[in-house]
Amino acid sequence: MIGKPTDFLIRCSAAQLTKAGIENALYETRLLLEAATGISLKEQLTQPDQNLNAKQVQVFAEYVELRRNRTPFAYITGQTEFYGRKFQVENCLIPRPETELLVDLVLAKQKEWFSGKPRILELCTGTGCVGITLYLELKTECAEADVILTDISEQALATCRANIMQYCEPDCQIEVVAADLFPELQRFDLIIANPPYIKSEDIEKLEADVFEYEPHLALDGGEDGLDFYRRIAEELKPFLSDTGNTVLLLEHGSGQRNAIKQIFAETNLDIEKIIELDDFQKHDRILGFVIK
Numbered sequence: 001m002i003g004k005p006t007d008f009l010i011r012c013s014a015a016q017l018t019k020a021g022i023e024n025a026l027y028e029t030r031l032l033l034e035a036a037t038g039i040s041l042k043e044q045l046t047q048p049d050q051n052l053n054a055k056q057v058q059v060f061a062e063y064v065e066l067r068r069n070r071t072p073f074a075y076i077t078g079q080t081e082f083y084g085r086k087f088q089v090e091n092c093l094i095p096r097p098e099t100e101l102l103v104d105l106v107l108a109k110q111k112e113w114f115s116g117k118p119r120i121l122e123l124c125t126g127t128g129c130v131g132i133t134l135y136l137e138l139k140t141e142c143a144e145a146d147v148i149l150t151d152i153s154e155q156a157l158a159t160c161r162a163n164i165m166q167y168c169e170p171d172c173q174i175e176v177v178a179a180d181l182f183p184e185l186q187r188f189d190l191i192i193a194n195p196p197y198i199k200s201e202d203i204e205k206l207e208a209d210v211f212e213y214e215p216h217l218a219l220d221g222g223e224d225g226l227d228f229y230r231r232i233a234e235e236l237k238p239f240l241s242d243t244g245n246t247v248l249l250l251e252h253g254s255g256q257r258n259a260i261k262q263i264f265a266e267t268n269l270d271i272e273k274i275i276e277l278d279d280f281q282k283h284d285r286i287l288g289f290v291i292k
Helices: 006-019 025-037 041-046 054-068 073-077 097-113 129-140 154-167 200-205 227-235 257-265
Strands: 079-082 085-088 119-123 146-151 174-178 190-193 246-251 271-278 284-291
Touching: 006 025, 006 041, 006 054, 025 041, 025 054, 025 073, 054 073, 073 079, 085 129, 085 154, 097 129, 097 190, 097 246, 097 271, 097 284, 119 129, 129 146, 129 154, 129 174, 129 190, 146 154, 154 174, 227 246, 227 257, 257 271, 257 284
Parallel strands: 119 146, 119 190, 146 174, 190 246
Antiparallel strands: 079 085, 246 284, 271 284
16 A cells, blocks of 8 residues: 555545444544544645555554454544643543533633632543543633542543643642542532443443443443442532532433433432433433532
């Protein structure tokens, strides 16, 4: 393939991905070429006769083969975009676009929810993309926050720390804690979680891209997918603010909203308001509680 123009390589590689059942094969091929060679999508379209050197062809071919074998695109390139920034994803669940709704909601409601410098806790943080993004976006709006990010996976926390180093100043107010859900006792104004919520029996039914590559620890929510929501409901109270309300925001799977609401209804938490938000496909996705 050395000496062949990029347009030829793109068409041949896209055909391989199409045969492997990859949706949007041509677009993904162009993204893989950009990642492998640095040739932008615009250049690919406006300069289709460019030739690649031997190293570029080798790396591009490796990327195409990985994707043909269903390796997720984000794991091939080592990163994915979230809220306009590229986050490393090694050993983490790949952030989905719908998770950006959590950030959108907090930024839209910050003046209503926070009167001073908010203390924010993100459980099951993975890449740290939500907590890091909130820290950066709130800082941009002159509303700095203290943020704690927790995860049980040391490998995920290593990636999270790398993302913090990439985007935040050395003395930033973000703390990373290895914990099986909650950290040591502290009180928070905002608690966010996108916990595992797939039923155990459904894990092996997931698409190969997910089942074979993404960490099952970040997917498996127990027999009915709700284990972590029960734990959060049971363990939450000592972490609530003692100076005002605490907002709890939970991402969940489609069709789980009512069951989670029932879990929290059976607690002795003083819930002042319930927040419900659907995703881009109109599936129930975000459930929030304003707790006194």
